[in-house]
Every structure is written in structure tokens, then in C-alpha cells.
Amino acid sequence: MGKISIVGLGPGDYSLISQGALELLQSSNRIFLRTEKHPTVDQLKQQIDYTSLDYFYEKEENFENVYLHISKFIIDESKKGDLVYAVPGHPRVAEKTVGIIENLAKQNNVEVEVIASMSFVDAMFNYLAVDPADGFRLIDAFELENSPIDPKTNTIITQVYDEFIASNVKIKLMDYYDDEQEVYIVNGAGIKGQEQKVSVKLYEIDRYRELFNYLTSLYIPKSTKKMYNTVYDLQSIMKVLRSPEGCEWDKKQTHETLKKSLIEEAYEVNQAIDNDDIDELIEELGDVLLQVVFHSQIGEEEGFFNLGDITSAICKKLIHRHPHVFKNENIDMNEFDKTWEDLKREEKGETTVTEGLKRIPAYLPALMKAQKIQKKAALVGFDWDNIEDVHKKVKEEYKELLDECKSGNIKYIKEELGDLLFSIVNLARFLKVDPEEALNMTNAKFIKRFDFVEQGAIKLNKRLEDMTLEEMDKLWEKAKFQ
Template identity: 75%
Template sequence: MGKIKIVGLGPGDYSLISQGALEALQSSSRIFLRTEKHPTVDKLKETIKYTSLDYFYDKEENFEDVYGKISEFVIDLSKEGDLVYAVPGHPRVAERTVSIIESMAKEKGIEVETIASMSFVDAMFNYLAIDPADGFKLVDAFEIENAYIDTNTSMIITQIYDSFIASNIKLKLMEYYDYDQEVCIVNGAGVKNLESKKYVLLHELDRIENKFDYLSSLYIPKSSKRMYNTVHELEKIMSTLRSPSGCDWDKKQTHESLKKYLIEESYELCQAIDNDDIDEMIEELGDILLQVIFHCQIGQEEGFFDLKEVVNGICTKLIHRHPHVFNNEDIDMETFERTWEELKQEEKGETNITEGLKRIPAHLPALIKAEKIQHKASLIGFDWDKIEDVIKKIEEEYKELLDECEAGNIKYIKEELGDLLFSIVNLARFLKIDPEEALNCTSQKFINRFEFMEQSAMKSNKKLEDMTLEEQDELWNKAKSNKIN
């Protein structure tokens, strides 16, 4: 096995190649360049012979495959003796093949020596007159989708070869930065007579007049303007609000005191959905998310749970309840609801159906709770066969209610009224109508018709409360005939 020397060619100017890198190149007869598309190569041609590995870029479909194949090729070549593998810039700065080669070499017992030259990052900071001691993040343009973007730190994005890549970068960055965030396009950093920089607004990044090539990078300074678009941001804000120097109201809240707000926010979201108001939906979903983070913060402070446990719980549950998606199990989708309920029983450690019925929250609105009870019972076959039977049951409960009303038995009137409502919910379920939604629609319709009545009375210089029932009925019927809904 031969030794692999990995050398850096510097940012592009011949004067910036290290002495060690030049000596390694000039003393080797087996030199392989990841790419000869580098300004330094023109000068190096005068004193060395090399083989370019650029042809791998034409053979493979994506850069990850290119890097993998080049690395395998270099490792195989080392079996025939010592060699030098040269890469642009500094071997340890944004050079994927170097880490792959080192990893493979370690497994095979191959000796690797790395000889540094100045990186293009050093050249960029020098050219832009910026001190890197303030901190920065280096990101490959081809890996930005999975990169963590921190607007509090300056960033350099490499390998922006063309306007198409620049456009993708722009779209990603606009998820975190303001539309008018200033960025700097840097071309040929560290290469005399090629260096250039252009400051543009982020939304202008991919305009046709902006030039990009294999020596292009992007510098984004840290920004006080930002988009808060991760749950982590909300966690930090809530932690601050609950801290000793935070808000007195937030600090005194408990799981119990917050219950009503979660219910209120949920109903406000429902209203936004009914109104088809997207902006309102965004706001109300944020309010609900706030409640989740609020409870997680309290749970963390008390030492019982945190957001990570909540997320892990729901992810685990979703995977478990969708075995046909995540475990390739065959499931009859006709009976999927039954399977779903069985999986829930398994998670909860329930041994019978009644335990599942008792698990339904007591605080649910009565119509919703009744529908859930009936639905769970129907999954094991305890249900009416035909809608006609459901209607017959309603008629039966209605007659029993009338009988108790005639007898004046208050206790049984309440019971029979409940039975009648329960059977009406059953009818709604058979008709595939949400009883809660249906009743809310009727309540709104009543309000609209009542408003019509009151406005009509006012036009006649009257008040509804001063009118006879017959006069009120006349206005009501008029509202109906005008199709006030």
C-alpha cells in the first residue's frame, strides 16, 4: 500500500499555495487533481504532470456519487504506490472527498498525510476585510436544504456555480431572512485580477445580471432582522417569559390555569377555518402551538417532561398506528378504523371495549362525546343495520318523552330527553353529518333571522319586546320566506 498525500492548492493565486504543498507536488510522479478547473493549475502545468479527475463529474448523476467514486478511485490507486491527491483551497475546508478518503483509508490501514494551503474562506475574509473571530458558518450550496441556518451568525455558502443554484439558495434563505437582507456575491476570492464582490438584496440574488461560476460564493452577515420559523425559537421565547426576569403573568400559569385558553384557541381556529380566513388560521394555529410549548415549558421546569418527549411520543404513536406505511404491513383499508382502535387499545394497555369508552374525555361537548361513544361501539358491530331503524328509535324516544311530560315526572323527563338527543346523534352519524356542526349552523341561522326580525321592528319604530307573539311570528315567517340563513 502506498501513502496518500492530500494537498491544498490554495484559493486560486499561485502565491498562496503553501511551500509544503508545492514540494509535495514537485517531488511526486503520481499526481491526481480532483478538478483542474482552478486558476492555480495553469501555472502548475509548467512544472508538474498530473491526471485530472473531472471526468467523474460527467459520469455520475449527483455530486455525492461523484465524491464517492473519486474517493474509491484514489484509494484503489494507492495500492500501486505513493500518490498526491490535490484539491482546491484547504483540504479540510468544504472538501467532501477528503473526509471520505480518510475514512476509507483508516479502515484499510492506508497512511494519509494532509498538507494545507490557504483556504478560500481565509481569502474571502481578507478580501471583505472581515474578522472571522466574530464567528461564522460554512455551508455547501448542495447541502443547504439540511443545514441549520442561524441568522445570529454570519455565513458563507460555497459552490454557487450558476443562477439556478443561486435561485434555490435565495428561496431557502428567504425562509429565515428578510426580503431585503443584504448579501455579498464573491467571485474569485484570493485570485489576483479575478476577485470581485457585489452587494445585492437577497431577493435580487438570482437576477440575470449577477454572474456565478465555480469560484463563486455568497457571504451573508449576521442579521438582527429575522424570521422566527422554528419551534426552537418559540421554546427560547417561552423560557425567557417564564424566567425570573420574565413576565409575571406567564410565570404564575399552571397546567390547570391554561386549560381554558387551549379550548378557546381551538374554537377560534375552528372559526377561522369556517371563515376561510388564511391569515386568521395562521394566527390561531400559532396560538395553539404556543399553548403546547407553554405546557412543555412547565413540564420541563417541574422535571416531568419536555417538548422532546412530546414529539417523540407523537412520532412513535403515528408510526405504530400506520404499520401499512412504515412497516409495509398489509392492512384492509375497509376496516382500517377498527385496526386503528385496536392499536390504540394496545398502546393504552386496555383489555376491553369499555375502557376505551371511559377514555373519551368527560369535558368534550355532549354531542361530540355521544358521537364518539356510538362510533367506538359500532366498530365491534354494536349498531343499527338500517337508517329506518334509527328513525324508528327516535320516534320511540320522542313518544317516551311525551309520556313523561304528561306525567310531570321531572326526573324521567331529563332522562328521556337525553335518550332522544342521543338517538338524534345516531341519526346524524348515519347521515354522515357532524351533529355539533349541524346544531351550530342552526344556532347561527336563528341569530340571523332574529336580527332580521329586530331590524324589521325598528324600521316600524317598534321594539320586539313590545310586540305580541303573533306579530313576532309574522316577522319570523317573513325571515324564513326571505331565506335568511
């Protein structure tokens, strides 16, 4: 088994290759370049024989596969003897294949040595006359979608090969920066005679197509303009509001005093959805998020939990309840509701279905709670066979209610009315109709028709209190056709 020596070719200028890397390249007879599309190679090819691995880029669909197959190829080649694997820049800076090769090498007992050269990051900071000690974050353009962006930190984005990638980067960054944010397009940093830098506004970066190639990166200085677009911004504001110098009202709130607020805000979200009003929905979802951050701040002050604990708990729950997504387990999606309930019982340590029924919050609206109870029972087979049986049950409960009404015993009337409502919820479930929504539709319809009646009375110069039921009923009938 041979040794793998990984060397850096520097940022692009021949003078910036380290002496150690150059000596190793000149003394080896088995050299593999991840890519020969690098300015240094023009001078190196006069001194060394090498094999370019650029053909991997042509036969693979994405960079992840390219990097993996190149890494496996290098490991396989090491079985034939010592070799040198050369990569642009510094092997430890934004070079995915190096990490993969080292991991595979450990599994195969292959010795790996890394010989550094200057990185393109060093060249960029030197060219821009910026001190990296001020802090920075390095992000691959192809991983930007899943990378956290911190406008308070200087950022370098690599592999901005063309205007299409630049456009995607721009769209992503606009979620975190002002459109007028200063951005430097840097091309050929560290290569004498080829270095270029252009300072542009964020919204303009994809307009400079002539600057984009495999040597292009973006440098975004830390922003001085606050965008307030992350949950952490909200968390910071809440900490101020709860601080000794904050707001007296916010400081005196507790989990108990805020209890109803979250419910009210959730209903306002529902209202915004029903109104099909996006601006209202954004505002109301913000109010819900505020409640979560408010509770997390109180929890942090009391030393019991913080926002990180809340996030961690829901992430773990989602992963556990989606084993078909995160663990590649086979699940019958036709029975996903039952699987979800089984996983929930497992999390709670429950051994019976009844424990799950008792766990349903007492504060839920009664129709919604009845619906949940019936659904949980139905998942284990405790349900009507067909809707005709449900029709019979509704009629039966209605008859029992009428019988109790004749007796005048309010206790039993309330009980039978509850039974009738419960059976109506069952009917709604079989009809695949949400009983809360159905009743709310009727509430809205009643208000609309009642308004028609009242406006009709006003036109007649009458008050509703002075009208007979027959007069109001005539207006009500007309309201049905409005």
C-alpha cells in the same frame, strides 16, 4: 487492497496547495480528481496525469447520487492498488464525498489518509478581513431548505452556482432576515487576480448573474435587526415575562389557570378558518403557539419538562405512527385509521379497546366525544351494517323519549334524550357529516333568521316581547327566503 490518500487542492490559487498535498500528487501515478473545474488544475496538469470524475455529474440526476457513486468508484479502484483522490479546497470542509468514502472504507477495511490544504473558508475570511473566531455557520446551498438559520451568527452559503440557486437562497433567507440585510457575494476567494466581492441587499442577490459560478459563495454577517420569526424568539419573550422583572399576571399563571385558554384559542382558530381569513388565522395560530410555550416555560421552571421535551415527544410519536413513511413498512391505507389506533394503543400500553374509550377527554364537547367513541368501536367491527339500521335506531330512540315524556320522570327523559342524540351522531357518521359542524350551521342560521325577525319588529315599531307568536312566526317564514 490499496491505500486511499485524499488531498485538498486549496481554494484555487496554486500557491495555497499544501506542500504535503503537492508532493503526494507529484509522486503518484494513480490520481482521481472529483472535478477538474478548479483553477489549480490548469497548473497541475503540466505536472501530473489524472482521471477526472466530472462525467458522474452528467449521468446522475442529483448531487447525492453523484457523491455516492463517486465514493463507491474510489473504493472499487482502491482494490487495484494505492490511489490519490483530490478535491477542491480542504477535504474536511464542505466535501461530502470524503465522509462517504471514509465510511465505506471502514466497511471494506481500506486505509484512508487525508492531507489538508487551505480551505475556501479560510480564503474567504482572509479576503473579507473577518475574524472567524467571531463564529460562523457553513451551509451548502443545496441543503439550505433543511438547515436551521441563525441570524445572530455569521453565515457562509456555498455552491451558489447560478442566479436560479441564488433566487432560491434569497427566498429562504427572507424568512429569517430583513430584506435590507447586507450580503456579500464572493467569487474566486483565494485566487489572485480573480477575487471579487460585492456588497448587496438581500433582495438584490439574484440580480448579479455575472458573479455566479462554481467559485461563488455568500457571506451574511450576523443581523442586528430582530425578526421574531422562530419559536425560540417566543420562548425568550416568555422567559422575560415570567422572570422577576416580568409581568405580574404572567408570573402567577399555572397549568391549571391556563387550562381553558388553550381550548378557547383553538376554537378561535376554527373561527378564523370558517371566516377564510388568513391574517386572522395567523394571529390565532400564534395564540395557540403562545399557550404551548407558556406551558413549556412553567414546566421548565418547575423542573418537569421543557419545550425540547415536548418537541421530542411529538416527533417520536409521528415517526412511530407513520411506519410506512419512516420505516418503509407496507400498510393498507384503506385501513390506516385502524393501524393508527393500534399504534396508539401500543404507545399507551393498552390491551383493550375500552381503555382507549376511557382515555377520550371528558372536556370534549359531547357530540364530538360521541363521534370519537363510535369511531373507535367501529374500527373493531362494533357497528351497524347499513344506514337503514341506523334510521330504525333513531326512530326507536325517539319513540322511547316520547314514552318517557308522558311519564314525566326527568331522570329517564334525560337518559332517553341522550340515547337519541347518540343515535343522531351515529347517523351523522354514516352520512359522513360532522355533527358539530352541522349543529353550528343551524345555530348560525337561527341567529340570522332571528335577527331578521327582530329587525322586522323594529320596523313595525314593536318590541319582540309585545308581539304574538303568530306575528313573529310570519316574519320567521319570510326570513327563510332571505
